[in-house]
Structures are given as structure tokens and as C-alpha cells.
Amino acid sequence: MRPRAPGALAVLREPDFRRFFIGQSASLLGDGMIGVALAFAVLDLTGSPADLGYVLAAKSIPLIAGLLVGGVIADRLPRRRIMVVADLARFLGQGTMAALLIAGHATIWELAALQAVHGAASAVFNPASTGLVPAIVTGGRLQQANALRGLAISIGKIAGPVLAGLLVALAGPGWAIAADAVTFALSAITLTRLRPPAHRPPPAQSVVRDLREGWTEFSSRPWLLTLVTTASLTNLLFAAFYVLGPALTARSSGGPTEWATIQAVIGAGSLIGGIAALHIRPRRPLRTGVLAIALCALPTLGLAARLPVIAVAGLALLCGLGMTVFNTFMETAIQHHVPAGALSRVSAYDWFGSFACQPIGQATAGPLAAGLGTYPALWLTGVLQFLVALGALTVPAIRRLPAGTPDAPTAVPQES
Template identity: 40%
Template sequence: MLLVPPFRSFYLGRLVSLAGSAMTPVALAFAVLDASGRPGDLGVVLACQLVPHLALLLVGGAVADRWPRRLVLVAANLGAGLTQGAIALVLIGGAYRLWLVAGLALANGAIEAFTSPALRGIVPELVARDNLQRVNSLLSATGSAVKIVGPTVAGLVVVAVGGGWAIAVDAVSFVAAAAFLARLPRISPAPAARAGLLRDIRDGGRVFFAIPWVWPVALAYAVINLVNVGPWQILGPALTRARSGEATWGVVLSVRAVGLLLMSVLMYRLSVRHPLRFGRLAGALGACSLIALGLGFDPVWLAASAFLGGVGFAASGITWESAVQRHVDATHLGRVSSIDDLLSFSAIPLGQLLVGPAAAAFGGARVALACGITFAVAALAPLGVRAVRSLPGAPRPIAEPEAAPAS
């Protein structure tokens, strides 16, 4: 049973945090639009969340390897709760000013840069390495489930009392998560992480590119995000509405989420001998959604393709998370994770900016099809590297040392 201390406290913290955060996109969008009446304001606020997140990710990775990850996560969740609470108060109190909300969004994005590397790094400290795939499957299933329910709940809260109150719920969830995470054992960082932040970052980059199976898969994810997120988010609703109406797009997204959830549950039980080989092959299924969109499939087949896409994303993500946590040395895990995140997240806004002009020049369907094919090629390309194909699912005999004992 995985839900025993100390992982139980971590899981409960992630559950309440994810539940609150799942409400925020809907709540923030309607709250800013209602307060300002200008869609451009929402774009500024969202950009202010993303830019510091990307700018500080490498620093966040170094911090996650330098200081106890439990301490980093508690401080980050309290900071996120404070900034989200301040945004909620501004919106609820009718004191909306773009500069004020944007400034708070900047702080919130900066805090997130310190959260994600510590989250990925702390899991191997809490569970046995043989259980990492099961743990990541459980976390993935939980995330998928709250993403299905959260936006609907947020919509109801927005209609009933306004978007500011839904953001306030997210603020409370961060504080509750910090309370759960504070109960985790105090794991001391390795002395090797005590050089200097810039030197730590350079050392993390050296390790990232020295591991022969890490950088090919990370670069593949960057290409996938470049050709998938923007086209799917922008061309998906546009092409679907033109062919069969707005309701179809909602159904497609729901079916895709079901695919993510079901595969996450299946991966809890599935034993994979070569996780990256399996993950790359299954990950190519993620291209089905864009290919079906580009080929103009009818709603039933588009939904079926989206389901396969969700299956592929879940299998790929879970095997990748587990492989990194199992085989990357604990003293570099935060920095390696932050470089991986930086490559992936940086590609998303670039793809979002390029998809509009590309669709205007070549047609939305052709762009979606080309992106789907590129997605499939990028997902499979790392299999050309022997280290990717042969990485075992169980720890190597020379695996990195176990985490330091609690102090």
C-alpha cells in the first residue's frame, strides 16, 4: 500500500493543491475579463505568470538540489497561497488594477519555478525505487481526475459568487498543501550541492548532456510541445467548430481526459522492462489527435483519436518521470529536471505564436496534419539511441546512493 507515511502526507498535499489549481484557469479568466472588460489584460496576466517561471527554472533546480526539498516546497506553497490570496482580495474587493494583478502574477510565476524541480526530486526520497512507476501513475491519475472535475466546479463557483472567490479557494489549497508537506521527514541535501548557484547550474547542464538517454528524450519533448500544444489549443476548437460545432470540441477534450485517466490507472499495475522504449512507442499515439484533426475525421473518430492521444501522453509521461527519478543521481535531480522543464515549457509559447501565421499561409488542416506527423517522428526519434532503448525499469547495480537519513 503506497498511501502510508511519509508518502501519504505528500500525496494529500498534492491532492489539495491540484484540486485548487484546477479551478484557477477558468476562475482567473472570467475574473479578469469581468473586472477589466479587455481580453488583452488577460493575456498580460498569463504572460506575467509564464515569463518568470521560465526565467528562474534553472535557479529553482539548483535550489532544489542545494536545500532540503521539503523546506523549498513548504515555502513555495505558502508563497503561492499568499500571492493567490492577494489576487483574490483585489478581485473580490473591486480594486482591480492591471499593474497590481500582473505584479502578483509575476510573483506567482517566480514561485512556481522553485516548486516543480523540488516536486520531482522529492518523490524518490519518500518511496522505494521499485514503487516509482506506481507512485507516478497514482499522481498522474489524480491530476487527470481533478482536471476533469475542477473546471466544472470553478465554473459553478464563478456563476454563483464570482471568479475571485474561486481563486481564494486555490489560495487556501496552497496553505493546506504546505501544512501536509511540513509533516514530511527532514532530508538533508548532499554536501556536493554547496558550491554556488551559478556553478551548480553549470554542473547541472554538464550532467544533463552527459547522460546519453536524458537529453534525446528531453529534446523530443521540446519538439512535441512546439508542434502540439499551440496547434491543439488553437486549431482544435477552430477546425472542430467549423466542421461540427462547439459542443464537439468539449466532448473531444473530455474523451481525451478519460484516456489520460485510464492509462494512468493501468500503468499502476503494468510492469515495463524497458520504460523509455515503451514510453516512446506509446507516446507516438499522442500524434493521433492532430493527425485526425488534419485529416478532417468525423466527430466519433476524432474523439477516438483523442482518446488514443490521452493514452499515449499518460504512458509517455509516467515512464519518463519514473526513469528520471530512478536513474538520475539524487544530487543532480532537481537541476536535470529544471533543464528538462525549461526546454519543454519554452517551446510552448513559440508554438502558440507560430501556429496562427502558419495556418493563415497554408490552411489550418494542413498545419495540424504536418504537426501531427512531426509529433510522431519526434516521439520515436530517441529510439535511435541505444541508451534510450535499453534503459532498464529496475535500478542498476551501481544506482546512486539512497537519500540521507532524516536529521
Template identity: 40%
Template sequence: MRARPTWAGRNYTILTAATVVSGLGHSGALIAAAFAVLGAGGSATDVGLVAAARTVPLIALVLVGGALADRLPRHRVMVAANALSCVSQGAFALLVLAGEPRLWQMAVLAALGGTGQAFFAPASEGMVLASVSGEHSARAFAVFRMGMNGANIGGAALGGALIAAVGPGWVLAADAVAFACAGALRAFLDVSGVPPRTGDVGMLRSLRDGWREVISRPWLWSVVVQFALVNAVIAAAEAVYGPLVAEAHLGGPGPWGVALGAFGAGTLAGALLMTRYRPRRLLLTGSLCIFPLALPSAALAVPLPAGWLTVVMALTGVSVEIFSVTWMTALHQEIPEEKFSRVSSYDWLGSLAGIPLATALAGPVQEAVGLHTALWGCAGVVVLLTAAVLCVPDVRQLTRRTTVAAAGVTPPATPPAAEDPVVG
């Protein structure tokens, strides 16, 4: 009996294992960083400032990270980014364990971690699907997402327990070790079959080339614009409005935490489903699965009892994962390998750019129109934007190819068959 599927080669296995290792450490460390700030006498505002310090360089540098990953060997960019994250988290751990860390010190180290993520994320997405043949890409990415989501859920639970037992400093130290182990694993990737990258094109031209790839594909830029706003309103609903509703109507943070955990469990179920489900119309199927993202905001606006909210969050997790796999499969199928990281960086920028502003404005909007109206507004934005994206013909018609070459070699497009069901 084979220990792994035939399509899961050495590089894919290393990448997945490294992601599980780093995910176990990092998801707990994000919680530890918040408790480290509070333990140093910081306020909720200070916790937000440290979280923003991680997010701002990620948004500011992700395009540079994508261009660099298309100019240099991607595995080297990933290893270097892991090394930076290891150093920043190790220094953060030493600072906390030594006692009385200052807010500015924690913010600077969080910013270094965000910088590492800005360079790591586009390079990682360029490597994962290039490690398997095109016909297995959707299943491979679904399994990869299962490992990543499972590590994030388990790491958060383990991190919370360890914070209570030994304190946040040791959890941050464990995250530094996890980054070191993940970087060491990625250093063993076999890139002998990857064409060399000359890097002889200037950075600005690389960014312009990536932008042209995005803007020349209506299905691509329309979804990126959609998620710039969808992610923003969802972040406002979950980070700001959800806790307010939980405190007033659901019984406090406990039921809200269970609901968020159910969303994580739903992503695992969705990834498992996508190891078997192969919709023909990729983006039509994926976009239809964005409509359920309006349900949590609507459920909070009613508000539904905690039990029903948990069910809604679980179903939303399933739908998000279906979209994630179909979206990445479409990117892998349509985008040339040598430009993949640049395109991915624009996708990341669109997904993240609106979140800080939305979370900052969530409170003033709620005070101006009321909590329930604000939540219904979040749900309405998701529905209207998704309906608008479905009006784009390329979104409805982009079809899975029966044969796709590996590593981003793009054969001619296959037109959708007349007998394809509308649901993909």
C-alpha cells in the same frame, strides 16, 4: 486490512495529499483568472497576456529553481513556493472581489504565481520518488499521477461551477486557501533521513553540473529536445487550431470541451494501467507511446466527427500517461539524488520553452499555409521527432533494473536481455 499499501509511507502520503489539495484549487483558479480578466472588460488578447505573464517567469526561473532545490532542503523550497503562490492568489482574489482590477495588476500577480511554480516543480519531482523505494517507484508515481490528474479534472469542473455561482474572485480565494493547506502539509515531511545539503557550490557551477548530467546521457537530452518541439506543436494545435476546427466543423466549444475532458479521463486510465504494467525497456515503451500524440492533430485535420475525436483524445491521454510514468521511472533510476532537481529543471525548461513562440506563430502559419496543412504539419513533427529519438541506441536499450536503491542511489546499469520483446 491496511489503509494504504506498505510502500506508501508517511512522506509519500503527505506529498500525494498535498498535491491533490493544491490541484483541486489551482486548476479551477486558472479558469477563474481568465474570467476575471474578461469580467474587468479585458479582451481575448488580455487573457493571453495574463496567461503569458504566468508562463514567462516559469520558463526564466525554472533552472534557478532546480539548482536551489539541490542546494537546500527540498521540502523547505516547496513550502516557500506554496507560500508565495498563496500570497499571490490571495492578493489576486482581493483585487477581483474589490472590483475593477487593472490588467497590469493581474499580470504582476500571475507572474508571482509562475515564479512560485518555477521553484516548486523541480523540488517536487525530487521529493516524490525519493519517498519510496526504487522497486516501487513506478507504481508510486502512477498512483501519484492518478491523484494529480483526478484533482485537476475535478478542480476544473468544480471551479467552472463555482465561477458561475459565486464569481471568479471567490474561486481565486479558495485556491489561496488550498495552497496554504498544501504548504502546511508539506511542512510536516520527515526529512531526518535525508543527507544535509551544504550549498557550498556556486549557483552557476550547480547549473553547469546539472547541464553535464543532461548532456552526458544521449537518452536524456534527445527526449528533452524532442519534447521542446513536440509540446510546442501540440500546444499550437490544441490552444489555437482546435477551437477553430470545433467552431467550423464540430458544433462549437461544447464538443471540443468534451474531447479535452476525454483526454483527462484517458490520463486517469493510463495511470491506473501503470500501477500494474511494468515494461522492462522503459524508454522504448514510453517513446512508442509518443506516436499517438500525432493523432489529435490528424483527427482535426481530416476532420473526424466529434465522437471519434473524443475517442482519439482518450487514447492519447492513456499513451501520454504511459510515457510519463516510464520517463520518471527512468530518471529516478539513472540520475543521482543530489542532482535530480537540476536535471528535472532542464526537463521542465525543454518542455515549456517552445510553447509561447509556437502559440504566437500558430496564427500566422495557419494564414500562410492553411488550417488543414498546419495541422498535418503538427502531426508530422510528432511522428518524425519520435522516430528520430528511437534511432538513439540508449533510448531503445535502457532497461528497468530488478533492484534499484531508493533516494537516487544508482547501482551499475543492467544490459538489456536478448529475449526482451521489442515492445518492452
């Protein structure tokens, strides 16, 4: 690996990225809360892991279904404005869900419908966000920017579950979801203050042609196809951990506190991974990233082996580290090697493919556990997850793609 890069935090001197980072940090703190809050909101209503899987899938399905069109929209319209609208939609959806839970009138179908709103808004937000970052960051600082975003995700995963666990235990899950809603409003406010380069829409053409061009850019890169396939299968299999884990801890005396602790430790691992990604520049970043994502099988295997919570938490630390390293190197490679005019569409195919199998995993984890037993289901998904990650290393492009060398930035006018 190359030596530590100087000025690793220099990207925060760029005003637009600094504002973006502050807003996203607030939103990501809320994201860290929702996993614990939503799990126990559903379990309090019905006690059914299958119902939790269905509610999680209700968010994932519109997210996945809308990503490709979201990528086209993000390449055609000003990305900042798209993100503000999406944040406001998520603020209203999460706020409504919090109100229903606090009032004691929530039903499973209402939670599922409001999570679908969240997923649809995220379908346009995520590709726009990936496309916006290179426009507000100097090219040579992209890895640092992505690593800092990874750090923000990590901090949210540490502080969010802890805060959510306290709120759920003391006041109920509705209050934790209300806090999540507020963070989307804060994100929208900070986004309105950005002044990215003027948006230059592509020539007018059909959505189908836009999608076809995006697919051509996406499918012409074997390393990208491999990474997305790996991420998709990992998300399918890792869903069992997030559906069956809360149900197992709910049976213990620790309840929400134990699950919140495991989630927070995943965040701590992500923080370590983000710090590592901020400072290291491997010559073959994708190889490093794929090796790192193999670590995400460990906490599932820890639950399967009926290890104590402290041991599962230790494995969760390694999982968080691997997840952030993988995501940082993957996103940086996309931003370096894909033309700017197609970046949001390619990012949409990335998001779409990476999460395409997740709702299947969420919806089937409960029935799988009912059929095989909870612990055999965890063994099966954990072992397969590990093998999927190792299988990606057999692809030469993953082992050989060098770190990107972006072109020097040029001066551009500001968006009004």
C-alpha cells in the same frame, strides 16, 4: 512486458508519501481548474486568442527562466521548505487574481503579471518535488509513487475542468481561480507535516559550478537529451491546441462546457494511463513512453479535421493516456539513473528543456492561425507533433535502455 507487480498501492503505507500525495492531489485538482478558468477569463475580457497566448506565455517564461537556478537551490536547501514557500507564493498570486476578476477590475497585464508569479514559484517547486520523492519513498516503490502522482494529475484533469466549467458558467472564472488558490494553501499545510531525511547540502561552491556539474550529469545521457528534446518540441506544437481550442469552442453554443468536457476527457485518459503505469513494468520503458507520447497529436488533428466534440474527446482520451505513461516512465528513469546529489539539478535541466519552447508555441499560435487560418495551423502543428515523437525512436538509447534497478534504501536521520 513483465507481469503485474504485487502490492501496487503499498507505497501509500509510507506515511510521508501518503501526506505528500494528499496535498499534491488537492493542488492538482486546482491545476485542472485553471486551464478552463483562465482561458475564459481572458476571452471574457478581450475575446482574443492572441491575448490568451500571451497570458499563458507570461507564466511559462519565468518558469523556464528560473528552473536551472531552482534546481541548484533545491540541491542546496531543504526541499520540503522550498516547496512550502513556493505553494504560499502561488496561493497569494492566484488569490489576488481571483479577487481582481470577481471585483471586475482585472486587466490583461495584471493577469499576465500574476501568472508570472505562479511560474516563478513553480520554477523552484518542481525540481524540489522531483528530488523529494525518492527521499520519502522506498527505492523499489518509485515507479508506483510516480504512477500514483500521475493518477492524481489525471483525477485533477477530470474533476478540475468539470468543476471549473460549472463555476465559470454559474458564477464566473474568478471563483474557479479562487478555488485553485485554496488548493495551494492545503498543499503547503500537508508539506509542513513531512519528515524527510535530513538535508545534507553539497560542499559550498559557485552557482555556475553547480550548474556545470548538473549539465554534465544531464548531457552525459543520450536517452535523457532525446526525451527532453521530444517533450520540448511536443509542448511547442501542442500549445496550438490549448490556445486555438478554447477560441473554437467559444464560438459554439456549448462554449465553456465543450472545452471543459474535452479537458476532462484528457484527464480520464491520464487516469487510464496512470493505472497502466502503476501495474506494468516494460523491459524497455522509454520506448514504450515515446510511443505513448505520439498519441498526443491526435486531438489537435481532430480539431483540424473539424470532427464533432464527441470525436475530439475520444482522441483526447488517448492523448491523456499517452501523456501520463510518457511522464511516469521518464521521471522514474531519471530517479533511477541519476545520482541523488545531482537529482534536482538534472531535474531542473529536464523541466527547463521540456518547457523551453512552450511559450514560443503559446505566443505564436494566435498569429499563426491569423496568417494560415485556424484549421491549417492545427493541421501543421498536429502532423509535426506526431513526426517528432516517431523521430525519437531512431535513437538507440531510447529503444534499449532497460528499466532501472535502484539500490536498497538505507536508514537515515530525520529532518528537523
